[in-house]
Amino acid sequence: MILQNKYHDLTCCEKTRGIDNLLLQYKYDRDIITSLMINDPNKLINIIWKLEGPLAIDNECRCQMGKGDKRSAFACAQCKSIRRLIDFRSGGIDKSFQVECGNLVGKKLIIFSADIITPFLNWDEDSCRRAHSYVRQYQNLLICGTRSVENMRCISGDNFTIKTLLTWMINKFFTDKGLPHCLNMYTAFICNDKGYSMYDMPDIGTLSELHKINTYHDFNLSPSMKSQHFAYTPLKNSVARTIIIQLLVILLELSTINFSHGNPSTQALVFTKDPISYKYDGFHVNGPITVKLTDMWNSSATFNNNHYFSKNLKSSMYIERNMFIPGIASKSITQCLNNKCQTTTVALYRLTNSTLDIYTAMRHIGFPLYVGSFDFYCFMVSLMCDKSFFDAVIFDKSLYRLWTEMWLIDDFQNIECLIKEVHKIEEETHFNSQTVINIIRGSWLRCDIISHMWSLIKAGW
Numbered sequence: 001m002i003l004q005n006k007y008h009d010l011t012c013c014e015k016t017r018g019i020d021n022l023l024l025q026y027k028y029d030r031d032i033i034t035s036l037m038i039n040d041p042n043k044l045i046n047i048i049w050k051l052e053g054p055l056a057i058d059n060e061c062r063c064q065m066g067k068g069d070k071r072s073a074f075a076c077a078q079c080k081s082i083r084r085l086i087d088f089r090s091g092g093i094d095k096s097f098q099v100e101c102g103n104l105v106g107k108k109l110i111i112f113s114a115d116i117i118t119p120f121l122n123w124d125e126d127s128c129r130r131a132h133s134y135v136r137q138y139q140n141l142l143i144c145g146t147r148s149v150e151n152m153r154c155i156s157g158d159n160f161t162i163k164t165l166l167t168w169m170i171n172k173f174f175t176d177k178g179l180p181h182c183l184n185m186y187t188a189f190i191c192n193d194k195g196y197s198m199y200d201m202p203d204i205g206t207l208s209e210l211h212k213i214n215t216y217h218d219f220n221l222s223p224s225m226k227s228q229h230f231a232y233t234p235l236k237n238s239v240a241r242t243i244i245i246q247l248l249v250i251l252l253e254l255s256t257i258n259f260s261h262g263n264p265s266t267q268a269l270v271f272t273k274d275p276i277s278y279k280y281d282g283f284h285v286n287g288p289i290t291v292k293l294t295d296m297w298n299s300s301a302t303f304n305n306n307h308y309f310s311k312n313l314k315s316s317m318y319i320e321r322n323m324f325i326p327g328i329a330s331k332s333i334t335q336c337l338n339n340k341c342q343t344t345t346v347a348l349y350r351l352t353n354s355t356l357d358i359y360t361a362m363r364h365i366g367f368p369l370y371v372g373s374f375d376f377y378c379f380m381v382s383l384m385c386d387k388s389f390f391d392a393v394i395f396d397k398s399l400y401r402l403w404t405e406m407w408l409i410d411d412f413q414n415i416e417c418l419i420k421e422v423h424k425i426e427e428e429t430h431f432n433s434q435t436v437i438n439i440i441r442g443s444w445l446r447c448d449i450i451s452h453m454w455s456l457i458k459a460g461w
Contacts, residue, residue, distance in 0.1 A: 007056035007077040007189075019102040022081050026187040026198075029054050034172050037165060038304050041155060042123075048161065049119045049190070055164075056189035057119070064192045065093055065113070078189045078196070082111070096201040108201035109186070116160045116195045124154040124311065127366030130319075131307075135367070140328035143347045144447035145371035147258065152302065154366045156311035160195040163296045164188040165308060167197075170293070170301070173257065178278060181250045183270060183294040202292060204271040210235075211388055216288065218392070234391035240399060242276065242287025243269075243389075245457055247379055249280050250293055251450050255372035258307065262298025262363045264378035265433040266386060270294055283458050298363040307367055315364040324361035326369070327352055331444070333408070347447040348408075349373075355437045372450045380406065381415070381436045385422045398461050405456060411443035 032054040036044035047053040056078045062068050063075035066088025075083075085099070086092035096110045131149045135141055142148065157165070164185070171182040184200040204210050211217070217233045247269075251259075261268060270292050277286045300309035327350040334343045349370060351358050362369060383389045384403070393399040407415055418439045446452060 006052075006054075007058070017084075019085060019099060019104065022085075023102075023104070023186060029187065030168050030172075033165065034169055037169055037306075037308075041304075041306050045121045045123065045155070048121045055187075056191075059190070059192055061191050063088075065111075065194070065196060066091070067093075068192075076189075076191050078187070078191060082198075085109075086111075093196070108203070109198055110201045111196055111198045114160060114195045114197075116158060116190065116193060119158050119161050119190060119195075121155065121157040121161055121165075124156040124366060127154040127156060127309075127311070128152065131365075131367035134323075134365075138326050138328075140347075141326055141369070143330075144326070144328050144349050145255075145373055146368050147371075149367050151305055152367065153306050155306050155308050156366065157308070158312065159297050159310045160188075160190075162308055162310040163299065164197065166296050166299050166301055167294075169303060170254070170257075170259070170296075174253070177253065179249065179253065179280075180274070180276070180290055181246065181292055183292045199294075202270045202272045204273055204289065206270055207266045207383075207386055207389070210271050210289070217388070218395075232387045232391070234395060235388050237392055237396040237399060238287060239289060240389055240392035240396070242285075242289065243291055243383065244380070244399070244402065245285055246276065246287070246291040247376070248450060248454050248457065249285060250291070251372045251376050251379075252281075252454060254301070255450060258300075258302040258368035258371050259375075260300045260362055260368060260371065261293075261296065261375045261378075262300065262310075262359075263295055263433050264375040265382040265436055266379075267433070268293060268295040269379070281454070281458070298359075300363070300368070302368065309364060309366055311364055311366075315360055318356075318360050319364055322357055322360075324353060324357055324365065324369075328447070329444075331408075348444040349447060350444050351437070351441045355434050355441070358437055358441070359434075370445075370447065373445060373447055376450050376453070377406070377440055377445050378433070378436045381419065381439050382433070384419050385435065385439075387423050390419065390423065402453065402456060402461055405453070406446070406449060408444050415439060415443060 033044070049055065049057050056076060058076035061074070061076035061079055062072040063070060063079040065079055065082070070083070070088045086097045093111050093113050096108045099105055099107045099109060131152065131154065135146060135149050167182070167185045171184060174180070174182045183202065186198040188195065188197045204213065216235055216239045218236045219233060272290045272292065274290045275288055276290045298310060300307065329348055330345050331348055332343050333346045334341055362374065384393065393403050404412060422435060
């Protein structure tokens with residue numbers, strides 16, 4: 001199934017002349033990778049970055065994706081193939097380019113680069129033993145998003161490798177279910193100790209780019225509610241609502257594979273102009289835009305009982321010395337749905353450790369913590385830190401009810417005050433994922449928040 005020395009064969013670039021042939025080869029590579037992840041992870045570990053492996057690696061290339069000798073005859077296979085698509089003289093890396101022929105003519109793609117040290121993928125017995133010991137010590141984890149780890153095995157790798165594997169696997173996972181919520185990545189390769197990934201270029205992009213499009217904003221406000229700053233014009237409630245609903249669908253599905261994003265913030269969400277319309281769990285998901293998940297540099301997930309996560313020496317030593325202690329409790333909460341109120345006992349957790357402890361545990365501990373719930377709280381708080389999204393929610397009674405349902409009464413006022421403090425900081429560089437942790441830290445968070453919110457959406461909230 002795997003071609004020996006495929007990317008080091010003298011004729012390899014002849015087989016990929018024409019972008020359709022090249023993209024077909026990339027699809028073949030992706031299919032090999034995802035198949036091995038499910039059926040033969042041991043083989044995947046043995047060959048992933050070897051010369052005979054399914055992905056290209058060449059640290060002797062003199063072209064270096066245009067940063068070296070652009071027309072060198074001593075260029076790696078990927079440099080030779082990709083320089084047929086883009087002009088290295090004008091940069092080409094980290095900026096979009098348009099496909100000029102083939103089935104994707106007119107489509108925009110982008111190649112991102114990243115510095116990497118040593119790519120690797122290993123069975124991680126130490127993390128596996130730690131997971132078993134940790135769950136035995138803190139049994140409450142089993143009621144808050146952590147499934148049994150009894151038969152789980154751990155596979156750790158560097159960030160670039162894990163990001164590549166999970167992006168392809170999640171894309172396949174969503175595609176098989178007819179869900180268009182993962183940014184498509186065509187290929188990943190290594191050239192001169194740099195990792196490169198080729199993606200579809202979303203025609204909107206990040207939330208800040210969304211704010212530049214008048215169509216998605218509500219200008220029909222009273223003068224007292226309007227803002228001089230365009231970026232603070234509220235989103236239409238239909239846009240804010242579909243973002244929340246699509247986010248819930250994404251995390252509901254990903255919770256079945258113990259997914260943890262690792263950097264759950266608006267930076268990990270991109271948008272396209274494709275209107276969305278499909279049935280999910282009997283509910284019609286629709287809206288004027290499509291939400292896609294990206295930025296999986298610190299993500300983790302479980303496939304066929306093998307948990308994939310990123311690891312490095314620094315994070316491993318930190319976890320050994322500063323073991324994350326979960327705070328989980330059951331509390332009685334009064335819930336009102338369809339004009340009927342009842343008191344139920346709900347599992348809640350509270351993050352009281354330092355921001356570094358929390359993020360290190362979520363990313364590198366080697367097994368799932370607070371699956372779905374932690375990501376949803378972080379994504380929602382990150383979105384609410386955006387003034388346009390915040391105003392869209394608070395000006396809509398139904399959306400605001402959903403927002404308030406996320407929090408205990410004792411915590412809600414403090415959460416909103418902290419978010420409003422972020423709004424006072426106009427420079428976007430001051431807001432990051434650590435800000436989100438600092439906002440939610442100390443508040444009680446529902447373990448079942450995703451299923452709870454979804455039940456409210458289905459009930460017509």
